Amino acid sequence: GAVVSQHPSRVICKSGTSVKIECRSLDFQATTMFWYRQFPKQSLMLMATSNEGSKATYEQGVEKDKFLINHASLTLSTLTVTSAHPEDSSFYICSACGESYNEQFFGPGTRLTVL
């Protein structure tokens, strides 16, 4: 199957700093990528849809100014958590669509801890 990578896998930062998470499709081009967030012992919640070359679409309740998404190429989407606070501590996972919209390949996730 297709491979999606995320970097970094873990990050610890101080409150008020910004953190950038990268999501890459390694062996295929992904026009669309998705960003999810998962709090401990909870399910995945879709945050936003990232489309190459256009603005991201955010789900209701997700602050677009806080979670900046850039999809500058067909293999890379980035999520920047701006002015992070402890309540932003979570597991962030991206996924990328393959040739068919029925295929969604997930990255390994990034665990963010904000002190």
Add this chain to the structure above:
Amino acid sequence: AQKITQTQPGMFVQEKEAVTLDCTYDTSDQSYGLFWYKQPSSGEMIFLIYQGSYDEQNATEGRYSLNFQKARKSANLVISASQLGDSAMYFCAMREGYSGGGADGLTFGKGTHLIIQP
């Protein structure tokens, strides 16, 4: 109303037994897709199986099969001959009809924590 309902928060199953994980869904779309993912403690989401709403036959992938009951709006995952390595969280997810010609993200259920006992 929840779009994906998984009613079993946790399950204990004896090794080598078959196990069924329940999933019901709610959508008014005619075209949709149903997914099952496995999430071990490492956190990665491992794709197991997919069923499209127009697929007439139940999907199968090795030891995994999906019992698709469209009229009941259920998509249960069946794991045959369970193994210790099957212990993990299992999530049912749905992709609803396309919007604006683009892909849609998945809506996930709350998951079932499956523990296989030796």
